[in-house]
Amino acid sequence: MTVSADLALVERQLVGGWLRCPQGGCGGVLRGHGHARERVVETGLAGRGQAQARFAPRRVRCDACGRTQVLLPGGFFSRRADGGVVIGRAVEMKADGDGHRKIAVMLGRPASTVRGWLRSAAGAGVDVLRAVAAEIAPDPAAVHPKPAGVPLADLVAALSALAAAVGARWRQKPPAWYSVGAAACRCRLLQVSWWARDAQHELALMPAWLAQAGSAAGP
Numbered sequence: 001m002t003v004s005a006d007l008a009l010v011e012r013q014l015v016g017g018w019l020r021c022p023q024g025g026c027g028g029v030l031r032g033h034g035h036a037r038e039r040v041v042e043t044g045l046a047g048r049g050q051a052q053a054r055f056a057p058r059r060v061r062c063d064a065c066g067r068t069q070v071l072l073p074g075g076f077f078s079r080r081a082d083g084g085v086v087i088g089r090a091v092e093m094k095a096d097g098d099g100h101r102k103i104a105v106m107l108g109r110p111a112s113t114v115r116g117w118l119r120s121a122a123g124a125g126v127d128v129l130r131a132v133a134a135e136i137a138p139d140p141a142a143v144h145p146k147p148a149g150v151p152l153a154d155l156v157a158a159l160s161a162l163a164a165a166v167g168a169r170w171r172q173k174p175p176a177w178y179s180v181g182a183a184a185c186r187c188r189l190l191q192v193s194w195w196a197r198d199a200q201h202e203l204a205l206m207p208a209w210l211a212q213a214g215s216a217a218g219p
């Protein structure tokens with residue numbers, strides 16, 4: 001599950017009991033439960049080894065059902081060695097008409113890896129994302145981008161609309177579209193199996209932004 005990239009904010013959210021269990025129907029409060037092992041995520045746009053993010057994600061435990069979760073900072077996807085900035089760039093290039101081999105060369109990644117990202121992104125539930133954007137936008141009419149007819153262009157448009165809605169609703173600079181995608185789908189934007197499940201409509205989970213909204217209103 002994705003939370004804010006601001007780790008101090010996440011700790012305040014945990015102490016304040018603002019993060020809720022993502023299991024459907026649970027509603028328990030997530031409490032700090034140590035850290036997962038350190039991971040290294042590649043963030044360089046011209047090849048691996050160029051730039052890396054290194055962090056030990058916070059582990060949390062639900063005080064009601066007892067399930068544990070790992071919190072990933074915004075912009076990172078579950079089970080991916082490359083960061084959202086890289087995968088997001090690949091998706092944008094594909095939406096612009098580039099093939100996976102060209103994208104792989106540009107980003108310095110294996111072609112099979114890039115093809116895997118693109119296939120997974122193509123399975124994302126764009127309609128669900130549009131519905132979430134319309135729900136949180138102050139002006140729902142403003143978040144209905146025209147379908148581009150190209151699957152990944154539609155995904156980028158839907159998530160950009162969602163990012164704009166988050167920015168407008170909570171009066172902040174809109175987050176990157178891939179960060180919003182990671183948060184809205186609990187980091188599983190790129191996992192097709194997640195979209196196939198019945199639980200997909202429970203994705204309106206953006207703890208960091210919701211908590212900020214809560215604190216602005218006085219929790």
Ligand SMILES: [Zn+2]
Nearest residue numbers: 021026062065
């Ligand atoms: Zn729970």
